[in-house]
Amino acid sequence: MVRDLCMFAGFNEDSRIVWFKITYSKEPGSLSLITDFLEKENAFIKFGHIDNITHDKGEYSIFTELKKDVDIEDLARKIEGLEVVSTVEHGISEFGMIYSVDFPLNVIGVRGVMARALTIVDIIKTLNQSVPHAEGLLTLSGLRGGSHAAKYFKSIMPINDSNFASMLAELYRAVGWGILEIDCDPETYEGKIVVKDSFIADVYGGSDQPVCAFMSGYFAGYLTEYFGKNISVREVSCKATGKSVCEHIISLAPTNTNQEHQLRGEIK
Structure with a gap:
């Protein structure tokens, strides 16, 4: 999970912030396939981060905003079922603790620094x-x-x-x-x-x-x-x-x- 950019953003009673760490094969169009799928599933991507694990594999960590009635386990299984995806980890940030990466940073209502x-x-x-x-x-x-x-x-x-x-x-x-x-x-x-x-x-x-x-x-x-x-x-x-x-x-x-x-x- 990407933590170095997790900050407190606010609270929305109708949605949850859910993070996914997706290991995928670095073939042409792989990321587009993943993001297109998430868009079709109405998963609004708040923030994403890409790490190159090996020459052939990458790791895509994203924070998404999802409606509370979305079955997170089922969505994770669907993502893992994509041809270019090998593994998926996920979790829920119940109180929405992320913030957009601006300058200056904002941490629970005031300026913050790392x-x-x-x-x-x-x-x-x-x-x-x-x-x-x-x-x-x-x-x-x-x-x-x-x-x-x-x-x-x-x-x-x-x-x-x-x-x-x-x-x-x-x-x-x-x-x-x-x-x-x-x-x-x-x-x-x-x-x-x-x-x-x-x-x-x-x-x-x-x-x-x-x-x-x-x-x-x-x-x-x-x-x-x-x-x-x-x-x-x-x-x-x-x-x-x-x-x-x-x-x-x-x-x-x-x-x-x-x-x-x-x-x-x-x-x-």
Whole structure:
């Protein structure tokens, strides 16, 4: 799947964004055959990217907008049945997280930039090594970022107890930050978030302490804005310390605690 150009575009109740990764034989007219077929199937191509795998084979990754009543599995089988196609992978971007490739880039409502994970982690390391209470500053930065994201989501689409977690998970995957497993009770405001392949922990290297304070803050900001309650999030397990995944504990912040002063909160 092409991810480096996945951004948040918006929400259409009547359609879905579906991606296909099509391996095809590079014969004259192969791509035209594929695109013509998709056009006949009313699959509107939002974005496409071509990779040359070998001299004889290519890989065509596309994001399409399809009506919700389209049988995605059946369409994938039909594409794979084309004479020039060898394999097809596919998936659904449920909340439409792609954006046209313009300059400047737009990421969840504001200008965005693409940066190497190492660049961001170098900034985090510099803060940790040079600034007192760096963890608190990183958490506060995350709080604001997560809050902005939740506000933007609420402004463009319905957000509720059934989708607030999956919406956040899709955002993280789309921008390359990590793969989330979220378990949060909307009645008690307690739960946990497991982050697989955290870009911070993966690039940071070995550490005696958890290093994903920014992510803890981002989760807290997002959940605080959604729930309308001050939420604390604390990283209790980090891949940088040798664990297999990063784990963040969610809890309701103590009464009368200002979000900007709660930092990472306490474990209940």
